[in-house]
Amino acid sequence: MLSACARVSLPGSLQLPEQLAEDEERSTLAAALRQLAAAGVECQRPYFGLGGTSSFVKRRFLVPDSRAETRDQLLWEARQALEEDYDDFVLDVLQTSRYGFVVAARREVLELYGVLCRQAKIGKPGFDMIPFALVNALEGGGAATDEGSDLIVQLADTQGRVVLMRDGEFEAEAVWEWEDESTLMTADRIDLLRSYVEGLLDTGQGTESADRVWLASAAAQDAGEHLAGLGRSISPLDPFARMSRRTRADEALEQMPGGGPALAVAAGLAFRGLADA
Numbered sequence: 475m476l477s478a479c480a481r482v483s484l485p486g487s488l489q490l491p492e493q494l495a496e497d498e499e500r501s502t503l504a505a506a507l508r509q510l511a512a513a514g515v516e517c518q519r520p521y522f523g524l525g526g527t528s529s530f531v532k533r534r535f536l537v538p539d540s541r542a543e544t545r546d547q548l549l550w551e552a553r554q555a556l557e558e559d560y561d562d563f564v565l566d567v568l569q570t571s572r573y574g575f576v577v578a579a580r581r582e583v584l585e586l587y588g589v590l591c592r593q594a595k596i597g598k599p600g601f602d603m604i605p606f607a608l609v610n611a612l613e614g615g616g617a618a619t620d621e622g623s624d625l626i627v628q629l630a631d632t633q634g635r636v637v638l639m640r641d642g643e644f645e646a647e648a649v650w651e652w653e654d655e656s657t658l659m660t661a662d663r664i665d666l667l668r669s670y671v672e673g674l675l676d677t678g679q680g681t682e683s684a685d686r687v688w689l690a691s692a693a694a695q696d697a698g699e700h701l702a703g704l705g706r707s708i709s710p711l712d713p714f715a716r717m718s719r720r721t722r723a724d725e726a727l728e729q730m731p732g733g734g735p736a737l738a739v740a741a742g743l744a745f746r747g748l749a750d751a
Contacts, residue, residue, distance in 0.1 A: 476719040478514035479726050479737060482506040487632070491528050494586040500593065507594035514722065519597040519751075521743035522587050523604040525635075525649065529579040531603055533646060536574050544569055548576040568606075570643040577603055600747055604628075605637045605647040607742030608690055611713035614745040615734075618642055622685035625671065625705060628738065629693035631657050634667055638674045638684075648674055659693060664700045671704050690739070692732025710734070713741035 484506055493499040507520070534551065537543040545567045553560050556578070564584060568575040579601065587599040602610070608626045612618045624639040637647045648670040652663060675682050687705030689695045698708050712734040719727070727733060734741075 476714050476717045476723045476727075478516075478720070478723050479730070479740075480510050480513040480515050481730055481736075482509050482513075489526075491524075491526060491583045491586065494583065494590060500586070500590055503590055504594040507590070507596055511594075511596065517597065517744075517747070519600050519747055520591060521600040521602060521747045523607050523739050523743055524579050524583075524601055525604040528583040529577070529603065531605065531647065532576050532578075533573050534576070536569065536572065541569055544574040548574050552576045552578060568644075570645075572640070572643065573645065575644075600743075600750060602743055602746045604635065604739055606644065607739045607746065608635075608637050608711075609639060609644050610742035610745040611690065611738040612639070612688060612711060614716075614741060615711060615713040616716040617686075617688065617709075617711065623675075623682070624686045624688060625674070625684040626688045626690050626711060626738075627667075627671070627694045627697070627701070628690040629659075629667070629697060630691065631693075634663075634670065636667075636671055636674055646674055659697045659700070664697065667697060668701070668704065671701065675704065690735050692736045695732060695735060711738050713738050713745075 484502060488499055488503070532552070534548055537547055548567050549565060552565055556563055562581055563578045564581050566577045568577060584601065591597065591599050608628060612624065612626060618624065618639070620642040622641070626637040626639070628635045633649065633651055635647060635649045638645045650666065650670055653666065654660065654662060656663070675684060683703065684705040685707070687701055687708040688711035689698050689708065690711040695710055701708055710733070714727070714734050730736060
């Protein structure tokens, strides 16, 4: 059941996680978290989405018939890539039926999120990568299938992200910064978005169409009409589609710009928290 949802506007443009190290910005975030708790969004353990310059996901092909060797190979490659920075990162490995992924997050950033939670007087933080949270949102909303390709589009004022799933499994993502300072979906932004989508869907023998395109933010919904031809169906990603809702949560969701799709990452993180509990 969806018990509560809320959204807090922050002053200015905070760059996360880079500004977690700055006392003033971290205090602003702590106040926002307390405001969310006052609005009824309380939990034993908050989850944060990792992205940006402090974390990464790298994909490699599996070692045939050996998940253990695949894991060892991924960790070895991560050590070679990080070199002297290796000890500054926390590493994990994810394997699907097609690929292995090494996930790395800067240790200092994880510790700063802990400082933030103590400052806000909330529980210890949990984490997931933003692309995995979007996958969780699609699965939690009951829209994921084991056949065909799904493309999740999430757009914000300063950044865009597209996630490709194939046969129900995460396969790849593309993340980019917008080249202009507009808050509107300009023609240049549409061209850039389409170029990244086409890059993910490029099979080496031409660009395929995704079976399903999911719009996972208010801005993505605004851009949906410009994605014609890149997917056989284009729909908002509602992570709460299968959930009953308390009245106050339903009312808050209806008043929120973008509705359920605007909370796709947050919902995916919450689903991860429920799975970890």
